[in-house]
Structures are given as structure tokens and as C-alpha cells.
Amino acid sequence: MKPVDYQSVMDRRNETMLSALGLDYAPFMRHPVTFDYEALMAQVTYSLDTVREIQARVGVGNTPLIELRQINRLVRMLAPKGKGARIFVKDEAANPSGSYKARRAALSMHHAKDAGFKGAVAATSGNYGAAVASQAAMRGLDCIVVQEVFDSLGIGQPEILEKGRACEIYGAEVLQLSVGPELFYQFLRVLEETGYFNASLYTPYAIAGVEPLGVEIVEQMQAVTGAAPDVVICTHAGGGNLTGTARGLQKAGASGCKVVAASVDLSGLHMASDTDFNRKHFTTGHTGFGIPFASWPDRTDVPRNAARALRYMDRYLLVKQGEVFYVTEALARLEGLERGPAGNVALAAAIAQAQEMEEDQTIVVQETEYAGAGKQPSAQLSFARERGIQIWRGDPEDEIPGAAVVIPDHPSRIKLRDVDLNRVRKSLIRKAAGLMPEGNAPGEDDINFLVAETRSNPAFVDDCLRQASAG
Amino acid sequence: MTCRSGDWVRIHSVILTPDQRASAIPQETRAVPLEMRVKGWLVTAAAAIGDTVEIRTTLGRCYHGTLEAMNPPYGHDFATAIPELLRAGEELRAMLTEAGEETA
Numbered sequence: 001m002k003p004v005d006y007q008s009v010m011d012r013r014n015e016t017m018l019s020a021l022g023l024d025y026a027p028f029m030r031h032p033v034t035f036d037y038e039a040l041m042a043q044v045t046y047s048l049d050t051v052r053e054i055q056a057r058v059g060v061g062n063t064p065l066i067e068l069r070q071i072n073r074l075v076r077m078l079a080p081k082g083k084g085a086r087i088f089v090k091d092e093a094a095n096p097s098g099s100y101k102a103r104r105a106a107l108s109m110h111h112a113k114d115a116g117f118k119g120a121v122a123a124t125s126g127n128y129g130a131a132v133a134s135q136a137a138m139r140g141l142d143c144i145v146v147q148e149v150f151d152s153l154g155i156g157q158p159e160i161l162e163k164g165r166a167c168e169i170y171g172a173e174v175l176q177l178s179v180g181p182e183l184f185y186q187f188l189r190v191l192e193e194t195g196y197f198n199a200s201l202y203t204p205y206a207i208a209g210v211e212p213l214g215v216e217i218v219e220q221m222q223a224v225t226g227a228a229p230d231v232v233i234c235t236h237a238g239g240g241n242l243t244g245t246a247r248g249l250q251k252a253g254a255s256g257c258k259v260v261a262a263s264v265d266l267s268g269l270h271m272a273s274d275t276d277f278n279r280k281h282f283t284t285g286h287t288g289f290g291i292p293f294a295s296w297p298d299r300t301d302v303p304r305n306a307a308r309a310l311r312y313m314d315r316y317l318l319v320k321q322g323e324v325f326y327v328t329e330a331l332a333r334l335e336g337l338e339r340g341p342a343g344n345v346a347l348a349a350a351i352a353q354a355q356e357m358e359e360d361q362t363i364v365v366q367e368t369e370y371a372g373a374g375k376q377p378s379a380q381l382s383f384a385r386e387r388g389i390q391i392w393r394g395d396p397e398d399e400i401p402g403a404a405v406v407i408p409d410h411p412s413r414i415k416l417r418d419v420d421l422n423r424v425r426k427s428l429i430r431k432a433a434g435l436m437p438e439g440n441a442p443g444e445d446d447i448n449f450l451v452a453e454t455r456s457n458p459a460f461v462d463d464c465l466r467q468a469s470a471g
Numbered sequence: 472m473t474c475r476s477g478d479w480v481r482i483h484s485v486i487l488t489p490d491q492r493a494s495a496i497p498q499e500t501r502a503v504p505l506e507m508r509v510k511g512w513l514v515t516a517a518a519a520i521g522d523t524v525e526i527r528t529t530l531g532r533c534y535h536g537t538l539e540a541m542n543p544p545y546g547h548d549f550a551t552a553i554p555e556l557l558r559a560g561e562e563l564r565a566m567l568t569e570a571g572e573e574t575a
Contacts, residue, residue: 176507177505273499274497330560376550
């Protein structure tokens, strides 16, 4: 029997992950940095139409696109004359498990079943667990979810508890862990014990499953306005949402459409801190994932991450927690749509960005999620208040993650805050430079790879590499 | 409280003690164990809270740990309304009403 202590299990991680994926990553691991990303994505041999068929068979996709007419009126009241793009939202809550994650799970579980796995394991605290459990249930597969839930006092915040409950209702075995990145160790142990499929969020399947979302956006917008949208805003965390959507937009020919990422600003809170854990009011779509995954995607449960958001990002906006709670209220009050928090991060950013765009332009907020007990601002903010977090109306700029949430006192308080993407790009290139084989100067292939990774140009990459070697 | 074989229960176990935890994590996290809670059907014939027991999960997999609760509540709900948000909603509605048809 193999030893199951922490170090032994972690030492076997690559072997464990590979046998649990049914995919050959070897061609993409020959060089420590550079690999053929499109060839990795081509491991998914289904055409886009086949992916859509696979998903349609299980009720995934073809979600409604809704124009937010009241919010759009509000935006035009706030915007300078002639400005105020129309905002539409893709109602992804209509998917079987209540979020766009069903798209990622659907293709992954189709593959798992096809490859002969009897079950799947997912390491997630989010909607993805419920999505995998739901898709597994439809196929008669077992599902185990390893979830970070509690702090050391055994307390979990309401949104996470709801996500765990949802996994259980779809028949998953849920392993609820306390705070810490060693969740991955437990995840590996379960993979070893069961031989089940690693339903990672970051396989090519999990990304290709999102591409139809981008295609649907183009088709539906063309039907309504006669053109693809000018901007699509994606709530950004691990990068799969944005990557898959952007690839879908490209496949549908919307090359002029700008892709914008939006995350909740949780700067100052440590994601692996037992004491910070219950002081953040968003469980995902925040900078704790968004920034590290944009600046280095290969930090996941697969050898190469197929979600590479920086390749597709035109802009990256930050919003405050109070702003997202405020627009969640606005969405319910003004549009009659009670939806969970995830897509509302992008909606807050859209309300700000629409005011600097022309009246005849359009923005699509590409997801909503279901709202259940625990997911509403009422649950999250009541929980926060019990923990001494201050909540007041005012300027969200005064918000302090972990200490204060500031609900805007006027919609004009919702502001654009750009992340400096060149800093993110430099950080990625610096890290890549450190991983290059010793004694080998980066060749043309490496430069081209880094240009694509960072959506930049050879001169920029060269410059960053020179700085990295000098520093 | 005595739980009997076949009751739906939750158990608790320690996955890593503080000294077994990864080094690159915040001190406050390394000071406490990595814990796990799992629910399942009690296999042990009869047990009290705090006893070491065996359970079988909904997938039929076995786990051992300390019996923590019988059929524990999920524990999350809608909590209470947030007056700051209620007022914000009223203001937004009023702004649109006041603007009237001119922006419709």
C-alpha cells in the first residue's frame, strides 16, 4: 500500500492527476514554460456544434438574453449626454444547476463517462460542485466534492453552506474541510482511493464547454440589435469563464467585441487565512483568485491550465463589495430579477462602463446565478454584521475588505477602477523567465508563446525578459 | 443523545495536525489542524456524540471519525433584510419614477 502522508501524496501528484484525467498532457509538458495552447484545446475533438448538442441533451445552454431596460434608463440619467450603452444580461441561472458552471461540468462529465470513469471528484467551494453533481446525477456517475467550508471554529459563511447543500441534494458525497490549501492533498487522496475522474475546472473540456456561451451571445445579440455586442463583461476568478466566453465570441466571428474582466476588490485579505476566511462576503469572483490566476494560470489541479484569461482580456475592472450588493438590490427592484452574486460583479462594472460608451453601443453581462438561501445580500451582510463588519451608506471608495462594507449612497458612486494589465503581464513574464531552462536564452517559440500569453508584442516581452534577467 | 446504526449523522476528523501542515500558509492557519466533516449513515451499532464511529456515505464509502451531530441542520437561511439596501432600492425606484417618461 502506498504511503498516504502529506509529502508522499503530494510527491505523487502529477501521476495521480494524469491518470485521473483521461488526457495526455505529455506533449504540453516538454518545456517548463512554452507549449502549444491551441493543440491543448484541440484535445477536445468535438466540434462546437457537437458540444452544443451534448449540452442541449442535458438541458444546458440556450439561456435567455434579457435587456435591463430600467437599469439602462438609470445609466442614461447618470451618463453625459449621448452616452450610456445598453446593458443585456445572459440569464445563466436557467441552467440545470443554476449557474453557467453547468456548461463546464456538462462537457467534462460527458468525457468522463465516455472514457469509462465511474465517478468524478471536484475540488471546489463554488457553484461548480453543484454543477458536477447535477451532471453526474444525469449520467448515473458518482460525485465527490471536496469543499473548503469552515474556519477553525467550525463556522461557514452562508453562501458556502448553500453551495455544499446544493451538492448534497444532487447526490454528491461532500467532504467539508476547514481553511487551507492542503485541501488539494485530501483531493489527491480521494482520487487515489477511487480512481475517479478529476473534474477539474481547468481541463480543455471545462473550457470548451463555455465556448457556446460566447456563441449564443453573438447569435442572440444579432437577433435583437443586428450586431454582436461591443463589450462582454465576465466576472473573473480562475479564468475559465472569461477564456471560454472569449473563445466562443471569436468562433462566432465577433472579433471586434472587447472582453472585460471584473472582480470584487478583496485586497488585504489572505485567501489561506483562517481568520480572514469569514470576513470576505464573496466566495469567488474576487481579486484573491482573479489577480493570481490572470498573472499565472498554472496553479491548479491539472498540469497545464486551459483557462488562460490574460490571453483574452482587453480590460480588467475592480468593483467594491458594497457596489455589488447595491446592484443586486437594483436588479431585483428595477428588473424583477433576484439573482445570486456572481454575475452581479460584472453588472456593477457594466453600469460604470456603460456611462463612458455611446448610446448606440451595447454591453453583455454574460452570467447570472441562482439565488437561494444563503446567497442573498441579506444572508451575507447579516453574517458580516454579526462578525463586527461595519456597514454604511456612502462612498464605496471608503470600503475596507474585512472591516467595512460601504453601500453606495447614489448610483453615480459606482466607479471604474482599472487593473494595470501591463503590471499583470510583466508579472507573468517575470515568472516565466524564472522557469526557463538554465543556460538557454528564450527562443522565438518562447517569445511567441509569451506574446500570446500576455496579449502583448515581441518588443514588450523582450523588454520584460531583459528586466527579469537584470533583476 | 444516542445515535443508532442507520441514523444520518456527521462525523469530524483531523486530516493534518498543525505540525503536518504546509509551511507556506499564514501562521494563524498553521496554528490549527486541517479538519474534515462528512455526513453519512451510521454503521456503528450505537454511539454517543464524541464517540469514534464508522459511517457509510451516500456513495457507500466508509469513513471513521468522531460523531459530531445527528442529522445536523444546514444552518443557513435568508437572515434578515438589510435596511441600507431596502432604502437604496426605494431611492432607485423613486429616481426612475421622477424621471418619468422622458427617459423611457
